[in-house]
Amino acid sequence: MRQEVDGMKSVHEGVLTLHKPHPLLSGQRGNIDEMESKLTTEPAVSKCEVIQVAIVCAGHNSSRSMVTLIKSMLFYRKNPLHLHLITDAKAHLILSTLFDTWSIPQMEVSFYLADNVVPEVSWIPNKHYSGVYGLLKLTLPKALPSSLRKVIVLDTDVTFATDIAQLWALFQNMKSDQALGLVENQSDWYLGKLWKNHRPWPALGRGYNTGVILMDLSKLRGMNWPHLWRMIAERDLQTMLSTSLADQDIFNAVIQQNPRILHEIPCHWNVQLSDNTRSESCYTEVADLKVIHWNSPKKLRVKNKHAEFFRNLHLTFLEYDGNLLRRELFGCSNYSNSKQQSSYINHEQINEDDVCYEFRCVKYIKYRTHLFYLDYDYEQDTTDGSSEWDVTLVAQLSMDRLQMIESLAKHWEGPISLALYMSDTEAQQFLSFVISCETLANRKNIGYHVVYKEGSLYPINFLRNVALGQVTTPYVFLLDIDFLPMLGLYPYLKRVMSNLHMSEGNKALVIPAFESLRYRLNYPKTKADLLKMLDVGDLFTFRYHVWPKGHAASDYPKWRSATTPYKVNWEQDFEPYVVVRRDVPEFDLRFAGFGWNKVSHTMELEAQNYQFIVLPNAFVVHMPHAPSLDIAKYRANPLYKRCLDTLKSEFMNDLSIKYGKTFPNVIN
């Protein structure tokens, strides 16, 4: 053992300053190997060093999938991050809104529109499901700013199980020529032996997987990367006809020709859960898992010995409350300014001692918002000229009204824009509800916009504005989710609007509202049906028993016999359901929870001199439901009414100033 101690001593006198034989160093072999391997694979990253990450993301589904990746990354990260997102227009809208409203401290996000670089790869014949976007990783050295020297490139279907800094640190192990850090493919499929007639592109062995890439942009630029890959791709395409794995085929062909640019990274940085994977050999313990790659078309349903473990990890982040990731890296507070750090709620204007503090805050909360959570594809029919009068139904809801969407969709075949107030977990339940619902699964003209829960008040007007903001038709029908429009309302509206010269002046078409107190309602098929049901007490005018003022101005007696549209005057507390131009004023954000959220809006229409025109052959019926927990909660809160009155006064005051009109004081 003498020799060992000598060894220790020399180290002591040399660079290391171990003041005593360390238990690990004087311990048994196993530990030393362990330490050595730790030193080899885990070089350090400087404190607060910014980690650069690039992701190509196109369309609604990839955007959703990317969010889970980002959550897993944020959960474990301890460094500032800079995301570089190469997106199509859809993903750009979704993700820029999401990250703006998410307001994560110490995370910067830059967007690069895919359209700018697509021409560089669109000539490549490609059979992969990711289409042309799958190829965009090839263009990164050119697409990303020249000041950016290295970047981790990720597919949207990977999940982190550890701190990304450990991966970033591996750049330090890359030798001078090594420009691409990659993990080997883990399935024999890539050897071309599993399928008959499957001939993979040229590669070293199984080839390398491009789901996780350490990309040294400077080195690639230095070797004229765009020219390099293009030459090799053109040559190989002569025999291969098309790529089947998008960018991955081409990366591998380049590496086969230039093995020196490859730096192989340990396989647990890209544990591939494809079919026939040999990934098991790559981890023996949970601690070994770093990045999991769901690269099977079966995704979460893939069969794997440890699938349950992997699924649990994935579900963890899928359902994780993203708001909790707004936590600040307080060790690196210099990186971002203090404004950004907590900008998701900016309520400096409010006095914390104000008794209505909670109610006043709502207006300033930046609710994390995921627009177009599901596929959306609506093209207005321009052939018959009716698109000029096209109208989108706008509403908002939370989980307890989910089942209403299906009935609504059956009663309204036109486009719908819905804002949904949900938790991350509920968003998943919502997703499977829509997918498993035949009526909804095939409807692509419903825009679902998820607003994540925050605080205790239901931000009804924020939700309405979100749904309103995503409408593309010239007109909107502003409804509430617990109403069902009469069958045929959509085509009726389009017809009637063309006759009413809706485009001239400010007009609001009023759709009279009724209610049923009975749970099993035979929905009236016609106005005649409805009048009969009114007469026998099966239906009532809306809120007849408790709040007749809200709709009295619609003049129900006149409506009974009306056959042509008629004008009515605005009255105090009027809150009709209306069809208006899309550029209608937004709803006032100070009204959240219950009370005055629509009344204030109608008042602003009046201030803008809207004409209220009641439609004689249109109606909506309120479907009964048990009172929601929220209503009950706030009815019981004595502060609520008091604060609502204050907010009303302030709103009226603001309105007077804005429009130079005075409204009667309606506080009662």
Next chain:
Amino acid sequence: MRQEVDGMKSVHEGVLTLHKPHPLLSGQRGNIDEMESKLTTEPAVSKCEVIQVAIVCAGHNSSRSMVTLIKSMLFYRKNPLHLHLITDAKAHLILSTLFDTWSIPQMEVSFYLADNVVPEVSWIPNKHYSGVYGLLKLTLPKALPSSLRKVIVLDTDVTFATDIAQLWALFQNMKSDQALGLVENQSDWYLGKLWKNHRPWPALGRGYNTGVILMDLSKLRGMNWPHLWRMIAERDLQTMLSTSLADQDIFNAVIQQNPRILHEIPCHWNVQLSDNTRSESCYTEVADLKVIHWNSPKKLRVKNKHAEFFRNLHLTFLEYDGNLLRRELFGCSNYSNSKQQSSYINHEQINEDDVCYEFRCVKYIKYRTHLFYLDYDYEQDTTDGSSEWDVTLVAQLSMDRLQMIESLAKHWEGPISLALYMSDTEAQQFLSFVISCETLANRKNIGYHVVYKEGSLYPINFLRNVALGQVTTPYVFLLDIDFLPMLGLYPYLKRVMSNLHMSEGNKALVIPAFESLRYRLNYPKTKADLLKMLDVGDLFTFRYHVWPKGHAASDYPKWRSATTPYKVNWEQDFEPYVVVRRDVPEFDLRFAGFGWNKVSHTMELEAQNYQFIVLPNAFVVHMPHAPSLDIAKYRANPLYKRCLDTLKSEFMNDLSIKYGKTFPNVIN
């Protein structure tokens, strides 16, 4: 630089086998210091070594708090765990059920009843809110098995932010005499300078915090620990009169006398968020945080510069789906047998190809169950003899019926046993709902039993059995949550039961059921009221329009004029709400979701020759609600009816065999 290379060489020839100068070792100073500090503070734990953890836990609230601690521990752990729980009878029932149904692989749980060791500390005058249980940590060397040599002792109000193995490894740093590893207190409060007349117990400096203890049981036993602490406590109590910090005062007094037994561990292993804490000096980066200790009475509402960060971490685990922690440590599979590993669902009996596979599975799922989620304290009134006839209302629900609990509590002043089917996040919402609801916050005779969601079917009969299983009164009233009992039903039942000789033979008292189709109902105050409302169509007999068979056997026409209880015969499809003895047969688990869940139970009562006796002056009324998402989902599923029919046949068959009776075939 020559010397460095020499140094490296000697190492090479010695124990280390670095085959080339390592980038880290040949790099700059900073890295080496970092490496050294890593080696010093993080000795390794052997792969699959079992980590031993002891926690003292008493009462409902501590049990809830402990679950969050366990979740954080499980999330990061990579080693098998053995929990040693010292509990009172309440916590024992709650936690043994919880861990049994949680079925976490590679985690063993042992229970030690506090009653056995309480006498050893109950003589100590103690002002701490944790009462005598706070002192039990002193008894651990004696209470835990002598084969257990070391253990990490934790308070229930700590949260892990890293792998507990790192803490376990610190045992290796403890020198020969050191028996207690502790972190220093982080508030000057302990110096006795913050409050006037506050004189802390004797301690070294601020003293040490016992929220996290590395306890070397062998060494403590070797120094006759029970004698040691008792002597010092007795002496100091002569001047201090009582302990204000429970065990902590005594541990500190012992340490002050015997500093050699103390091993100080780095402060980030017990970051104390008490008021006036100086814990900030103990971490500069997120990476430094290891264990967070919510040791302020304000708990999550404590004011702290980084409180938001700490709260987010805590909320993460509070709301984390505990089912996801059932993931196996596949690197250590030898530790537990394969049976245990996935025993939360044991469906080996079921053929995976069976079309009714999903429906059949329900019966075998071990739903994670947290009994008595909230304070419960019900003592039967034994003074007037009515306790002999005491009856508990039994029901089950999910979140969408939460608001029913309040009305129910107003209509039924007796004990209630509720099973709630929820996610972990929903359980938190439920908790704040009850706390903020005046009616419920003060009711201690409602047992809330949380059954965590799993799979897609609502396990209605499992829930009923859970609620039924926790009843302590001799009788139960089996109801559904969407019914409101008439006011005064509880005392009426107790009166009537004594006259009916309920204790003799098998009797089921039938409470006739009615329904309202209107959602604004003036609840009938008396039977006369109810009859009037029936006559004008404001009320109907239950399911009159869609399923009259369910209650027809109650003989409503007879009930109208009945003034005394009358017997009725069982009929096919009868599913009345009944009062029965607590030892009634359980509900059959194969019926989940909707259909036959009560019918099957009534049929078994008939098989056991129960007499059905209708009460003339009792009724319940069904409160209307929108159809739940689940009903809609299963009505739309064609497999559902088919599988239900299969299950019915099998149930009838089983029943015939069990009771030797034949029932008419009712499959239609």
